[in-house]
Amino acid sequence: MIHASSRSKRIVLFLPHRADPDEGVRVAADLLPLELLQIASVPYSEGYEVHVVDAMVEPDYMAKLEELCDGALLFAGSCILGFQVVHGARVARRLRERFPDLPMVWGGWFPSVVPELYLREGIADAVGLGQGELTFGDVVRAIESGEPLGSVPGLAVLEDGQVRYTDHRPVVGFDKFPKVPWDLLDFEKYVHLQQNPGRAKIRHKLPDPLGLPAGTKLRTFSYFSSFGCPEPCTFCCSPRVTGRRWKALTGKDLAEDLFELQDRFKFNHVRFQDANFGVAEKRSNEFCEALIEAGSPYWWNATYEVETIARYKEASCDLLRDAKCHLVILGAEAGSKEQQERIKKKIDLDTNLELALGRIYERGIQTGTTWIIGYPGEEAPSMVATIDMAAKMKHRFPGSASDIFPFRPIPGTEDFDESVKLGYQPPRTFEEWGSCLEYKYETNDISIPEEIELRWRRYGSTATFYDGLTKHGSSWVRRAMQRMSGWRLAHGEYRFPIEQKLYDLYVRASGKSEADAVRADRTSGVTPNPVSS
Numbered sequence: 001m002i003h004a005s006s007r008s009k010r011i012v013l014f015l016p017h018r019a020d021p022d023e024g025v026r027v028a029a030d031l032l033p034l035e036l037l038q039i040a041s042v043p044y045s046e047g048y049e050v051h052v053v054d055a056m057v058e059p060d061y062m063a064k065l066e067e068l069c070d071g072a073l074l075f076a077g078s079c080i081l082g083f084q085v086v087h088g089a090r091v092a093r094r095l096r097e098r099f100p101d102l103p104m105v106w107g108g109w110f111p112s113v114v115p116e117l118y119l120r121e122g123i124a125d126a127v128g129l130g131q132g133e134l135t136f137g138d139v140v141r142a143i144e145s146g147e148p149l150g151s152v153p154g155l156a157v158l159e160d161g162q163v164r165y166t167d168h169r170p171v172v173g174f175d176k177f178p179k180v181p182w183d184l185l186d187f188e189k190y191v192h193l194q195q196n197p198g199r200a201k202i203r204h205k206l207p208d209p210l211g212l213p214a215g216t217k218l219r220t221f222s223y224f225s226s227f228g229c230p231e232p233c234t235f236c237c238s239p240r241v242t243g244r245r246w247k248a249l250t251g252k253d254l255a256e257d258l259f260e261l262q263d264r265f266k267f268n269h270v271r272f273q274d275a276n277f278g279v280a281e282k283r284s285n286e287f288c289e290a291l292i293e294a295g296s297p298y299w300w301n302a303t304y305e306v307e308t309i310a311r312y313k314e315a316s317c318d319l320l321r322d323a324k325c326h327l328v329i330l331g332a333e334a335g336s337k338e339q340q341e342r343i344k345k346k347i348d349l350d351t352n353l354e355l356a357l358g359r360i361y362e363r364g365i366q367t368g369t370t371w372i373i374g375y376p377g378e379e380a381p382s383m384v385a386t387i388d389m390a391a392k393m394k395h396r397f398p399g400s401a402s403d404i405f406p407f408r409p410i411p412g413t414e415d416f417d418e419s420v421k422l423g424y425q426p427p428r429t430f431e432e433w434g435s436c437l438e439y440k441y442e443t444n445d446i447s448i449p450e451e452i453e454l455r456w457r458r459y460g461s462t463a464t465f466y467d468g469l470t471k472h473g474s475s476w477v478r479r480a481m482q483r484m485s486g487w488r489l490a491h492g493e494y495r496f497p498i499e500q501k502l503y504d505l506y507v508r509a510s511g512k513s514e515a516d517a518v519r520a521d522r523t524s525g526v527t528p529n530p531v532s533s
């Protein structure tokens with residue numbers, strides 16, 4: 001039981017760095033701290049004093065946290081994967097040392113699936129599992145009234161040295177909790193970083209809208225319009241964390257809310273952070289129709305599934321275009337029928353993949369397609385099939401991303417369990433968790449045969465040339481490189497990349513670095529595509 005009767009009603013919410021600034025990286029500044037704003041909704045509506053501290057926009061976040069935590073009712077943090085995990089733990093340890101009686105709670109994807117790590121490390125009195133809005137509201141009330149957290153549904157707690165899961169809390173719709181308290185967001189700090197990116201390499205940056213009028217500065221807002229996902233993909237933790245439930249705002253409510261927010265925050269671009277935005281065609285249509293009626297006042301991008309778009313009517317895809325959707329992100333994930341079956345994605349590669357991408361692309365909307373290689377037990381021919389399918393789509397839809405990522409054994413997924421069965425030794429400490437699962441060209445925690453890795457890297461270089469992202473050499477040299485690269489992608493032939501070697505030599509001779517040779521980062525998570533072959 002936590003006694004907090006003498007404390008204030010101040011709640012401190014913290015979002016750790018999602019990428020390590022000491023390595024010169026950070027994530028795109030259009031990723032607003034939505035997870036914290038969502039859980040703030042209940043306590044804020046009940047009059048608690050809530051503070052949001054996001055390390056990305058708060059240079060002196062530690063001093064600020066120490067000041068706010070002094071005498072606070074509660075500290076809570078949220079994290080997903082990678083560096084964010086270890087950074088969150090480091091900060092929490094310092095706060096625990098300084099304020100040993102301050103109640104601490106963690107939530108988010110990673111704590112939801114590995115709660116014991118937080119509880120045994122002593123940096124959490126409870127861990128919220130899955131959807132957090134109602135759970136967090138109950139946690140706050142319990143702490144204030146001195147009730148045991150073990151009575152709150154939807155948590156993991158430590159009792160007598162044992163981790164205990166409290167009663168299950170069902171997933172609820174957005175109408176069951178108050179609106180997001182946007183008063184807590186200092187949006188201009190994010191806009192400043194978006195427009196002044198500095199020298200850091202930016203991860204998870206999405207492409208700007210094609211045809212963005214010259215001189216237009218993007219002010220990008222981000223938003224959760226749904227929770228969960230009904231799909232069963234074996235490599236993703238959503239099925240277990242959300243129980244394959246999907247709850248969403250209606251298309252009309254979503255449009256109305258964003259109109260109000262646009263009046264207030266003056267954004268011209270929206271990035272939906274939903275796991276699966278496009279599940280319901282009717283909702284997508286309602287949202288688009290409301291936008292079109294209002295003159296399509298901003299660009300936006302969102303996640304849709306390949307099979308979903310293949311099912312949509314042509315008219316629904318027209319609405320996406322007319323509502324200024326500029327990018328649709330689609331997970332394709334495997335290039336063979338067998339592997340599609342195994343990961344339970346079950347995309348019809350023969351017909352629906354190209355149909356779906358084509359429907360979007362031919363309307364002038366970019367597609368951002370993701371692929372994964374190195375699944376547990378995946379054989380080399382299956383990985384080659386994925387690289388070749390990614391290349392085929394790249395060739396077919398130039399200018400649109402078709403990015404291949406290495407498989408990551410994410411805890412709380414079927415494929416994590418499978419990896420462990422096959423001998424994968426999962427990390428055990430925060431430090432170990434924090435140094436893996438980053439989505440970049442690192443394969444040291446999975447096994448990808450050397451020849452596959454080479455093919456994958458050569459695909460990345462070739463795709464860069466094909467998209468015309470290189471910036472040195474005369475225009476005819478670059479056009480020739482583009483044609484040659486197109487041939488390579490179409491034929492899956494990456495051997496003897498003589499033209500790329502010559503280009504590298506030219507770049508080096510002109511005193512430029514390889515990174516200088518790439519005009520822009522167009523990938524969703526890998527920055528930048530490697531040029532060296």
Ligand code: SF4
Nearest residue numbers: 229231233236238275
């Ligand atoms: S990978 Fe995407 S579609 Fe599959 S379960 Fe996760 S969120 Fe849903």
